[in-house]
Amino acid sequence: MGDFLGLPFDASAHGPLIDRMIILVHWLMLVLFTGWGTYFVYVLLRFRRSRNAKADYQGVRNHASSYLEGIVAVIEAVLLIGFAIPLWSMRVNDIPPESDATVVRMVAEQFAWNVHYPGPDGVFGKTDISLISAENPLGLDRNDPAAKDDIVTINQLNLPVGKPVIIHLSSKDVIHSLNLPLFRVKQDAIPGQSIRVWFTPTVTTADIQHTMAKKFSLPSGKVPEELAPLVTLADYTGKDGQVVLAKGASLTDDVLPSLRDAGISEIILAPETPTEIACAQLCG
Amino acid sequence: KTIGIQYAITALLFLLFGFTLMMIMRWQLAYPGQSIPFIGKLFGDANAPDGVMLPEFYNQLGAMHGTIMVFLGVVPLAVGAFGNYVMPLQIGAPDMAFPKLNMMSYWIYFVGGLTMLSSFLIPGGAASSGWTSYAPLSVIATAGQTVWLLGMICLITSSLLGSVNFITTIFQLRAKGLSFMRLPFFVWAQLVTSFLLLLAFPPLEAAGVLQLMDRLAGTSFFMPSGLVVSGQPLANTGGGNPLLWQHLFWFLAHPEVYVLILPAMGIVAEVITNNTRKPLWGYRSMVYATIFLGFMSFVVWAHHMFLTGMGTVISSFFQATTMIISIPSIIILTALFLSLWGGSIRFTTPMLFALAFLPMFGIGGLTGLPLGLAPADIHLHDTYYVIGHFHYVVAPGTLFALFAGLYYWFPKVTGRKMNDTLGRIHFWLSFAFINGVFMPMFIQGLAGVSRRLYDGGAMYSHAQGVMHLNVFMSVCAWCLGLAQIPFIFNFFWSIWKGKKVSDNYWDATTLEWAAASSPPMAHGNFATAPEVYRGAYEYSPPGNVSDFLPQNKPVEAH
Amino acid sequence: MEIPYTVEPRPDTGVYNAKLGIWLFLASEVMLFGALFSSYVLLRVGATTWPHGYEHLNIPLATVNTVVLITSSVTMVMSWASLAMKNLRKYRVYMGATVGLACVFLVIKGFEYAAKFEHGLYPSESTFMAIYFTLTGLHGLHIIGGIIVNCYLLGPGSRMWKTDPARFTNRVEIAGLYWHFVDLVWIFLFPVLYLL
Amino acid sequence: METASAESVRKHVRVYVTVFVALMALTLITVAISTLHLGTTAAILVALFIASLKASLVAAYFMHLISEKKLIYAALTLTVVLLLVLMLLPVSHFADRGL
Numbered sequence A: 001m002g003d004f005l006g007l008p009f010d011a012s013a014h015g016p017l018i019d020r021m022i023i024l025v026h027w028l029m030l031v032l033f034t035g036w037g038t039y040f041v042y043v044l045l046r047f048r049r050s051r052n053a054k055a056d057y058q059g060v061r062n063h064a065s066s067y068l069e070g071i072v073a074v075i076e077a078v079l080l081i082g083f084a085i086p087l088w089s090m091r092v093n094d095i096p097p098e099s100d101a102t103v104v105r106m107v108a109e110q111f112a113w114n115v116h117y118p119g120p121d122g123v124f125g126k127t128d129i130s131l132i133s134a135e136n137p138l139g140l141d142r143n144d145p146a147a148k149d150d151i152v153t154i155n156q157l158n159l160p161v162g163k164p165v166i167i168h169l170s171s172k173d174v175i176h177s178l179n180l181p182l183f184r185v186k187q188d189a190i191p192g193q194s195i196r197v198w199f200t201p202t203v204t205t206a207d208i209q210h211t212m213a214k215k216f217s218l219p220s221g222k223v224p225e226e227l228a229p230l231v232t233l234a235d236y237t238g239k240d241g242q243v244v245l246a247k248g249a250s251l252t253d254d255v256l257p258s259l260r261d262a263g264i265s266e267i268i269l270a271p272e273t274p275t276e277i278a279c280a281q282l283c284g
Numbered sequence B: 001k002t003i004g005i006q007y008a009i010t011a012l013l014f015l016l017f018g019f020t021l022m023m024i025m026r027w028q029l030a031y032p033g034q035s036i037p038f039i040g041k042l043f044g045d046a047n048a049p050d051g052v053m054l055p056e057f058y059n060q061l062g063a064m065h066g067t068i069m070v071f072l073g074v075v076p077l078a079v080g081a082f083g084n085y086v087m088p089l090q091i092g093a094p095d096m097a098f099p100k101l102n103m104m105s106y107w108i109y110f111v112g113g114l115t116m117l118s119s120f121l122i123p124g125g126a127a128s129s130g131w132t133s134y135a136p137l138s139v140i141a142t143a144g145q146t147v148w149l150l151g152m153i154c155l156i157t158s159s160l161l162g163s164v165n166f167i168t169t170i171f172q173l174r175a176k177g178l179s180f181m182r183l184p185f186f187v188w189a190q191l192v193t194s195f196l197l198l199l200a201f202p203p204l205e206a207a208g209v210l211q212l213m214d215r216l217a218g219t220s221f222f223m224p225s226g227l228v229v230s231g232q233p234l235a236n237t238g239g240g241n242p243l244l245w246q247h248l249f250w251f252l253a254h255p256e257v258y259v260l261i262l263p264a265m266g267i268v269a270e271v272i273t274n275n276t277r278k279p280l281w282g283y284r285s286m287v288y289a290t291i292f293l294g295f296m297s298f299v300v301w302a303h304h305m306f307l308t309g310m311g312t313v314i315s316s317f318f319q320a321t322t323m324i325i326s327i328p329s330i331i332i333l334t335a336l337f338l339s340l341w342g343g344s345i346r347f348t349t350p351m352l353f354a355l356a357f358l359p360m361f362g363i364g365g366l367t368g369l370p371l372g373l374a375p376a377d378i379h380l381h382d383t384y385y386v387i388g389h390f391h392y393v394v395a396p397g398t399l400f401a402l403f404a405g406l407y408y409w410f411p412k413v414t415g416r417k418m419n420d421t422l423g424r425i426h427f428w429l430s431f432a433f434i435n436g437v438f439m440p441m442f443i444q445g446l447a448g449v450s451r452r453l454y455d456g457g458a459m460y461s462h463a464q465g466v467m468h469l470n471v472f473m474s475v476c477a478w479c480l481g482l483a484q485i486p487f488i489f490n491f492f493w494s495i496w497k498g499k500k501v502s503d504n505y506w507d508a509t510t511l512e513w514a515a516a517s518s519p520p521m522a523h524g525n526f527a528t529a530p531e532v533y534r535g536a537y538e539y540s541p542p543g544n545v546s547d548f549l550p551q552n553k554p555v556e557a558h
Numbered sequence C: 001m002e003i004p005y006t007v008e009p010r011p012d013t014g015v016y017n018a019k020l021g022i023w024l025f026l027a028s029e030v031m032l033f034g035a036l037f038s039s040y041v042l043l044r045v046g047a048t049t050w051p052h053g054y055e056h057l058n059i060p061l062a063t064v065n066t067v068v069l070i071t072s073s074v075t076m077v078m079s080w081a082s083l084a085m086k087n088l089r090k091y092r093v094y095m096g097a098t099v100g101l102a103c104v105f106l107v108i109k110g111f112e113y114a115a116k117f118e119h120g121l122y123p124s125e126s127t128f129m130a131i132y133f134t135l136t137g138l139h140g141l142h143i144i145g146g147i148i149v150n151c152y153l154l155g156p157g158s159r160m161w162k163t164d165p166a167r168f169t170n171r172v173e174i175a176g177l178y179w180h181f182v183d184l185v186w187i188f189l190f191p192v193l194y195l196l
Numbered sequence D: 001m002e003t004a005s006a007e008s009v010r011k012h013v014r015v016y017v018t019v020f021v022a023l024m025a026l027t028l029i030t031v032a033i034s035t036l037h038l039g040t041t042a043a044i045l046v047a048l049f050i051a052s053l054k055a056s057l058v059a060a061y062f063m064h065l066i067s068e069k070k071l072i073y074a075a076l077t078l079t080v081v082l083l084l085v086l087m088l089l090p091v092s093h094f095a096d097r098g099l
């Protein structure tokens, strides 16, 4: 079912749990829909005018439907109490102690994500909006000793695998929404509030890239645009033994011939950045 | 009645306009960054330099599409038009209780609509913060947002006047013998709908006033302290709360979505009973379900806000209410399904649309369930899955029901029927293409593609796998547009040239068919006050010669 | 076919159309002010500091205004009673008084606003001031609406007394219900804004 | 109150006057109490209690609610219930901002 739904690759510890939730509900939906659907089609054929000239005043006499509705209600209750509520409380209540987690601040703005690492000392330096400038988007106070070793990046979030991550999320201007689909993380970033999100990455970016890599037969004519943004995961050498298409480079029209006469017919490509920090809220 | 017709025409035109906006957007989604053919140049450099749509313009179109479709298209058509024309006839009333109020309500709606449209012409263009107008974005937005707010205040006022009128009419002007349990289901739907409008809209009006203050008087109801917009600290004093807007907005907007669906269900019930030639199955349970649905719709609003930082207790509450509210919908749909059993089904044009409504609403409703379970919503929130969900309920759901109503009551309004062949063409094409537009949205949504992206997600690698669907969806959307031409032609052609038909063309039992067709526009519906002797759906009662027994027919015809 | 129950009540519901209509309208008004009130609560609970009304606002003036408005409510109901007792003259007197008092209320409010502006206290000053101006402003608009209706009933509208006294009495009762509601809103605004 | 005989109306008038006096008294009382500067909670409770008292007087007597019809009661009950929901809105906001 998961593949049928086409859920993206799971890169976090809790991802599979959320997917299971989604899959379970869709089973219920599928059963209901096919059930009612077949009934529907049957009725339309069985009771069409030409086949059933005189309508039956009474219609359905038994009350099976009430039981059916009862059952649906029960299943929904199970999904809710058995799965949804525990999972949600796990997401928002069971936040691991910051001592054994990677802690970062993220401050959204139109249109960038400012990432603030506390640095080795594990303490965030003071920030002050009066200090905000193009160079210092967070208004970090560099005179604060705690700030000395702090690191600030933009639109880039580097995290260790296998260790819980706690993000203190907020926004400078309007409402944004931190969206990491592969990690099944989505959380609104609301100005004036700091909200904690946590998750445990289980796969490195390289591995994600490999799982996403696909074989493509070498295009005959020009490079089609859907291949353009992709990159190779290995060096491709021409027949003279030297690299024509280096690892991490993307396919271009001019290298195609040399690849062809090197007898290369297929090529493995993957997205350059398999996962980005997306924003899921209309923010201008 | 005149007002009902005015409402219908205006609303249809707005629907067409709102759809046109979307057909333009669909170009940008299918071919991001490519110049819009033919009309591209018309939008001016501010919106689309040499025909290439700018993100700002895309956002304007999106926000206005949503607003127009909901507040200027579907609600006025479902409530203003059908409610005003059909409901008084169905309860055997001479007119609405407050004719003057009724006229006011239409003209205020009209002004509100013009206000909305005018916002495209002002510098900075129309509102661009989504139909949800979330603060702070909407507060720092261009002047278009102010116009949007003023327009909304008109529309809200109009709806309030309307609903007061509806409720009074239904309580006070029912014909002799027409007890509540004899009311056609459509009237019940209108009654509950009116209560929703009456009691859910004022909070949005309040919110609108507060946002106007924020924008014009420099207050900070929705603006927290310490905002820095594009490097510049904002002057406002702060101390406000952006989520306050969301609470007030959804306190209206969830009930609003049932305002969109209940009249549709009412129409479907009328058309189905009439074309199965048998009574509505489980009429009472449907009525109670509707009342319950209406009430519950006031306590689920925060299921639109799961990801605003909600804890377990409150989220559990709103998840629970959301699951609960799905039950009455299931009951209503089940009743409609079972009504088909044992019927003698005539596949007339209105019936086709009414039947299509069932599975379409089914899909839309069922896809509401995963959204209602907060953990699943983490992945699906603000993706195209949501867009797919609600379009299935509003477009192939509500819109189809409204089409059914148009074909069904057209003979009553004009004394002529709409052409059947054209009707069938309109149905089958619309049915095929509308699914072509919305079904792929679930695939994109499950893949995690966000909504409201002016490039349809092309910028994100996680979206690459499903981007190719955009072209298909857009083509379907444009074909869906073409599929409306037979309808529009049929509509106007039939008004003047359509085949003349009898007062009770469909052999229906409800009171509106007892009145003369295209009754005099002057107030006063019936020659003599009708009296009611039985329930609304006495089709093929045992031992009756004809297969229907009108509500106002005095004695059993043995 | 005339619209029934414009004057006499419908037996099974026991009310005439306009009576039900106005109550429904008031119900929506309740939700309007209710929403503003709960916004006030939400903002105040969320605020770090919140001034006491008496630090910024003029309680004596507001108290006088409360008295004025309540009195106008009484004269309003009296004007209806006079009609019920078939006495148009007294009706005119009481209705006139109602309108007069309403205007007094507005004038006093006007002074209050003016004073605020002199001290540079605008809505943008603080969330408290924002709430204060929004709520009282909206209430003021309702007062103005009431004045217009009552003036109509006092002047041209009262011609109906000759043609259809019963219906005219009903109209006055309806206007009264609205007016009392406006008074009722103030009864809450006064403590909430000024005293707390 | 459509069909009010002159006599019954006279009775009404007496009621109106008493209610008027009561309202005035209550107004002065709240103002007086407010000058005591009680603790916030106490102040709020007292003020709102008195306000509700005044409101119910106005509604009951000036708006004739004590002798109103069932239909009106029903409509208002519904409204009051939903008003309470509306008042729970801030609660739903602050109850537990989990994260």
Ligand code: HEA
Pocket: A032, A033, A034, A036, A037, A040, B132, B257, B258, B260, B261, B303, B304, B322, B323, B325, B326, B327, B329, B330, B333, B358, B359, B360, B361, B362, B363, B364, B365, B366, B368, B369, B371, B372, B373, B377, B380, B381, B382, B386, B389, B390, B393, B394, B398
């Ligand atoms: C007419 C409008 C309408 C209707 C009726 C519904 C009905 C429902 N909606 Fe929907 N919803 C919207 C319009 C509507 N919605 C809109 C416009 C939005 C987006 C707003 C925005 O963000 O812009 C939205 C968003 C939305 C969200 C927020 C998603 C998000 O932003 O993350 C949620 C979450 O709980 C939700 C849930 C539900 C539920 C549980 C129902 C339930 O009532 C559904 C109950 C119905 C059923 C369960 C179906 C029963 C039928 C059968 C069992 C038979 C089926 C089989 C066959 C027919 C063959 N909706």
Ligand code: HEA
Pocket: B009, B012, B013, B015, B016, B019, B022, B026, B062, B063, B065, B066, B067, B069, B070, B074, B129, B130, B131, B132, B260, B387, B391, B394, B395, B396, B399, B434, B437, B451, B452, B453, B454, B477, B480, B484, B487, B488, B491
């Ligand atoms: C009632 C509500 C309603 C309806 C009916 C529709 C109908 C349609 N909507 Fe819309 N839509 C919304 C409400 C609605 N929408 C909302 C609220 C949003 C969110 C906005 C936001 O993000 O803030 C949205 C967003 C939205 C998006 C997402 C944009 C984005 O997120 O970036 C898309 C994308 O394809 C879309 C497409 C469509 C299409 C193809 C239709 C088609 O089904 C249209 C079908 C229309 C017709 C068939 C016209 C019928 C009328 C006639 C034929 C006229 C006849 C005239 C005479 C006889 C005079 N809509």
Ligand code: CUA
Pocket: A108, A109, A110, A111, A175, A176, A177, A279, A280, A281, A282, A283, A284
């Ligand atoms: Cu930031 Cu969308």
Ligand SMILES: [Cu+2]
Pocket: B253, B254, B257, B300, B301, B303, B304
């Ligand atoms: Cu909802």
